[in-house]
Amino acid sequence: MRDDVSRGGQTARLWISWLIVSALLGYGVVQTLITAAKLFTS
Amino acid sequence: MLSALDRRHTVAPPGYSRWLIPPAALAIHLCIGQVYATSVYKNSLIAHFDASQTAIGVIFSIAIVMLGLSAAVAGTWVEANGPRKAMFVSACFWAAGFLVGAAGIATKQLWLLYLGYGLLGGIGLGIGYISPVSTLIKWFPDRPGLATGLAIMGFGGGAMVASPLSRQLLSFYDPGYDPANAGSTASGSALVWLFLTLGVGYFLIMMFGVFNVRVPAPDWRPAGFDPARVAAKPMVTTANVSAANAVKTRSFWLLWVVLFCNVTAGIGILEQASPMIQDFFRSGGTSAVTVAAAGGFVGLLSLFNMAGRFVWSSTSDLIGRKPIYLMYLGVGMVLYALLALFGQTATALFVLLACVILSFYGGGFATVPAYLRDLFGTFEVGAIHGRLLTAWSAAGVAGPLIVNAFLDAQGKPGTLTAAAYRPALFTMVGVLAVGFIANLLIRPVPERFHEPADGRDDEGTGARKVGAERSGSR
Numbered sequence: 001m002r003d004d005v006s007r008g009g010q011t012a013r014l015w016i017s018w019l020i021v022s023a024l025l026g027y028g029v030v031q032t033l034i035t036a037a038k039l040f041t042s
Numbered sequence: 043m044l045s046a047l048d049r050r051h052t053v054a055p056p057g058y059s060r061w062l063i064p065p066a067a068l069a070i071h072l073c074i075g076q077v078y079a080t081s082v083y084k085n086s087l088i089a090h091f092d093a094s095q096t097a098i099g100v101i102f103s104i105a106i107v108m109l110g111l112s113a114a115v116a117g118t119w120v121e122a123n124g125p126r127k128a129m130f131v132s133a134c135f136w137a138a139g140f141l142v143g144a145a146g147i148a149t150k151q152l153w154l155l156y157l158g159y160g161l162l163g164g165i166g167l168g169i170g171y172i173s174p175v176s177t178l179i180k181w182f183p184d185r186p187g188l189a190t191g192l193a194i195m196g197f198g199g200g201a202m203v204a205s206p207l208s209r210q211l212l213s214f215y216d217p218g219y220d221p222a223n224a225g226s227t228a229s230g231s232a233l234v235w236l237f238l239t240l241g242v243g244y245f246l247i248m249m250f251g252v253f254n255v256r257v258p259a260p261d262w263r264p265a266g267f268d269p270a271r272v273a274a275k276p277m278v279t280t281a282n283v284s285a286a287n288a289v290k291t292r293s294f295w296l297l298w299v300v301l302f303c304n305v306t307a308g309i310g311i312l313e314q315a316s317p318m319i320q321d322f323f324r325s326g327g328t329s330a331v332t333v334a335a336a337g338g339f340v341g342l343l344s345l346f347n348m349a350g351r352f353v354w355s356s357t358s359d360l361i362g363r364k365p366i367y368l369m370y371l372g373v374g375m376v377l378y379a380l381l382a383l384f385g386q387t388a389t390a391l392f393v394l395l396a397c398v399i400l401s402f403y404g405g406g407f408a409t410v411p412a413y414l415r416d417l418f419g420t421f422e423v424g425a426i427h428g429r430l431l432t433a434w435s436a437a438g439v440a441g442p443l444i445v446n447a448f449l450d451a452q453g454k455p456g457t458l459t460a461a462a463y464r465p466a467l468f469t470m471v472g473v474l475a476v477g478f479i480a481n482l483l484i485r486p487v488p489e490r491f492h493e494p495a496d497g498r499d500d501e502g503t504g505a506r507k508v509g510a511e512r513s514g515s516r
Contacts, residue, residue, distance in 0.1 A: 010059055017065035017254060020247075021196070024072050028202030032341045035206075039338030039393070 075200015108164020139163025308403025
């Protein structure tokens, strides 16, 4: 497992990792904000 | 085959970016955080099984009790076997919980839901919750609060993802289901497909975390990190304490009380949030706050709960763990008192106070692993964290019990006003005061509990040398 880290591969993996969790979290935050807006509009 | 998941096979190669670890941890916590979204399909389960609120509510209770128990019991195993195997086992239990639960719904066997989502899923929850914590602390010795805050923020975010997703999936599988209508329930087959989809989807996302997680090499340190600076802080140990010894210390139990009090107070609001805001602004039998607006308030609380986990835990890296808990508990006392006395004067004031309180609740969860690291070192911090989480299970029972007992004595739901909440809120001020005093009494762990400085390591392979070096520098 102690293989060398390729710089390009790692950068891609970093981007993909953060994109996936950001997409999941972003979906949750946006949906919750839509719900939360009802506090001020209802 | 499982040996490929062992700690010794997951040591990061030179140059491995530590910023790959937080998304790996988030992949786990975002999935298991679903446990706080079970209310979305609760009514559908009640209709499908023709069961009582309590009979369905028990599924969630079993899962939370199993979370505390499995985190406490499996903590040492998680430390010994490393994060990758722990995350894999967690993913298997969590996904199996959904699949067995789906079988229970399909065959109308409620006990299979207890066994599946409750028991198996609960074990996955407990192991998954603690699996990335000690690894994150070892990768981020310079910013442990930020690292654990990021992961535990995911647990709060998990419910925010699962709630709308479950509603949308149920509508997709059962076009007759209307999530906007509180009286509408989804069919049994839609519930089965929801559980199957969530089980498979969560397993895949969690495997992404399993794939990316690595433990740092024993001699690894972040660029520019000077352990001597850590050693210079008064409440931060450079020694290591085992989980078995940690539970014998006064500081562990004081911190248990701190977490218990902080969670008890927060759950008091969280559990009652929707009816509470309506009751606070009720006059002449009708509330000025609509059901939809109350739902919006619950959503806002979720956001602050999640944001508090990251913001306050990161702040604790700068101001220290003890001071930030003094803030959670001390300022929390003032906010609870203000809520009880003046909460009913304006909706904006009520919302503001409740949101800050909930951010402290989340912050308390996220900061505690870093506090444990400061007190007991990195050696078995995950296992110690697991044992401390029994405070969460206890608070999960105590918080709602306190609030509901007071409210039951005040009148029937739908007729209560702000005055009915005052006894419960002032009780929470007292609970926070107990936690505040407990936090003040926390002291560094006496040397007799420290691990020997030579011949042992943090990782079970060689990292205890780091502990030995740090002990020396203390």
